[in-house]
Amino acid sequence: MENRLYTSQTSPKGVDCKTIFPDTPCFCTHRYKQHKPGFGVIPKERPIKLPCRAPNCKCESYHYVPLCCTSPIRCHCKHTADEHAEYGNLVCKKAGCTKCTGFKSSYTCGCGAPVSQHTMTVETAEERSARGHTVTEHSPYIVVGGKTG
Numbered sequence: 001m002e003n004r005l006y007t008s009q010t011s012p013k014g015v016d017c018k019t020i021f022p023d024t025p026c027f028c029t030h031r032y033k034q035h036k037p038g039f040g041v042i043p044k045e046r047p048i049k050l051p052c053r054a055p056n057c058k059c060e061s062y063h064y065v066p067l068c069c070t071s072p073i074r075c076h077c078k079h080t081a082d083e084h085a086e087y088g089n090l091v092c093k094k095a096g097c098t099k100c101t102g103f104k105s106s107y108t109c110g111c112g113a114p115v116s117q118h119t120m121t122v123e124t125a126e127e128r129s130a131r132g133h134t135v136t137e138h139s140p141y142i143v144v145g146g147k148t149g
């Protein structure tokens, strides 16, 4: 439990817009719990990468894509997230789609900033409290965003 990581999607202003739970799907369509669950020793480099462990999935690190009204949000190229490569630059795999330079959506988050400007934050309890966010005993933590400290 000491090495537990806290994962959230953070707005450009440092607000946690989305808390990632074990069942929260990744861009690669697999769930958070199918990604690397933790580390014996927390890596020094940031951001911490949480690669997917599902067979044949090349997802390099968990990244959340919000759903809008139960349907997935779309890229500028008009295709959905699961039609894009789950690794590298996240370019579109759809035949005939040549304009895509990597999944990017203009979908606006509840905080007012476009989702594309948000970052995945994977952090230790220490780093999390240093940012002024609540750390709880429970995994995953219960407190959701809205606090800038």
Ligand SMILES: [Zn+2]
Pocket: 026, 027, 028, 029, 030, 035, 051, 052, 059, 060, 061, 062, 063
């Ligand atoms: Zn993934």
Ligand SMILES: [Zn+2]
Pocket: 026, 028, 029, 030, 052, 053, 054, 057, 058, 059, 086
């Ligand atoms: Zn995956």
Ligand SMILES: [Zn+2]
Pocket: 075, 077, 078, 079, 092, 093, 094, 097, 100
């Ligand atoms: Zn496309």
Ligand SMILES: [Zn+2]
Pocket: 075, 076, 077, 078, 079, 084, 091, 092, 100, 101, 102, 103, 104
């Ligand atoms: Zn695209």
Ligand SMILES: [Zn+2]
Pocket: 010, 011, 017, 109, 110, 111, 112, 113, 118
């Ligand atoms: Zn947001």
